[in-house]
Amino acid sequence: GDSVTQMEGPVTLSEEAFLTINCTYTATGYPSLFWYVQYPGEGLQLLLKATKADDKGSNKGFEATYRKETTSFHLEKGSVQVSDSAVYFCALSRNYGQNFVFGPGTRLSVLP
Amino acid sequence: SQTIHQWPATLVQPVGSPLSLECTVEGTSNPNLYWYRQAAGRGLQLLFYSIGIDQISSEVPQNLSASRPQDRQFILSSKKLLLSDSGFYLCAWSLSGGNYGYTFGSGTRLTVV
Numbered sequence: 001g002d003s004v005t006q007m008e009g010p011v012t013l014s015e016e017a018f019l020t021i022n023c024t025y026t027a028t029g030y031p032s033l034f035w036y037v038q039y040p041g042e043g044l045q046l047l048l049k050a051t052k053a054d055d056k057g058s059n060k061g062f063e064a065t066y067r068k069e070t071t072s073f074h075l076e077k078g079s080v081q082v083s084d085s086a087v088y089f090c091a092l093s094r095n096y097g098q099n100f101v102f103g104p105g106t107r108l109s110v111l112p
Numbered sequence: 113s114q115t116i117h118q119w120p121a122t123l124v125q126p127v128g129s130p131l132s133l134e135c136t137v138e139g140t141s142n143p144n145l146y147w148y149r150q151a152a153g154r155g156l157q158l159l160f161y162s163i164g165i166d167q168i169s170s171e172v173p174q175n176l177s178a179s180r181p182q183d184r185q186f187i188l189s190s191k192k193l194l195l196s197d198s199g200f201y202l203c204a205w206s207l208s209g210g211n212y213g214y215t216f217g218s219g220t221r222l223t224v225v
């Protein structure tokens with residue numbers, strides 16, 4: 001079945017450091033890929049998405065590129081802030097928005 | 113614009129008591145609706161999803177049930193809570209068709225004591 005794998009956390013960075021959170025997936029066909037962010041005590045918010053190979057999703061300085069050849073959707077940000085501290089979930093959808101498959105989440109802590 | 117409301121935000125219930133969590137969506141019609149649970153320090157587990165009124169699919173057999181009495185209302189229930197039901201419950205909706213992503217509610221933190 002479909003699955004999403006994320007790098008183990010927690011990830012701890014200093015402010016202004018470069019961030020990469022790895023995400024790889026297993027799915028048949030051409031899924032859509034998403035990154036969600038969960039700030040402490042809150043629900044999940046859609047951060048960015050890509051619906052086909054080589055698409056780049058971007059939002060709030062975060063970027064991720066849909067790599068079909070490596071089945072990856074790594075999240076990157078050039079300079080993290082303390083306010084980026086949250087849990088980040090990679091997810092895929094193969095059926096027009098129904099029944100997402102989420103990765104386990106990666107907790108990011110950014111220190112001042 | 114579309115909004116999703118979930119309540120209560122926090123709940124402490126004794127073992128064996130009933131549960132009812134409610135989720136409503138505004139500003140859209142015929143949404144797909146979902147209930148997820150997030151146990152402490154763990155990922156998201158899909159519990160139920162619904163593509164229409166009274167159409168509920170259960171992903172994980174458990175102590176919980178879901179109902180959709182109206183197009184934009186999704187209710188998570190239990191007749192008798194267990195300690196293992198503690199967690200963070202999230203409701204979400206998506207458009208039926210198209211990869212637009214989910215929109216999540218703010219969540220309910222349930223502690224069973």
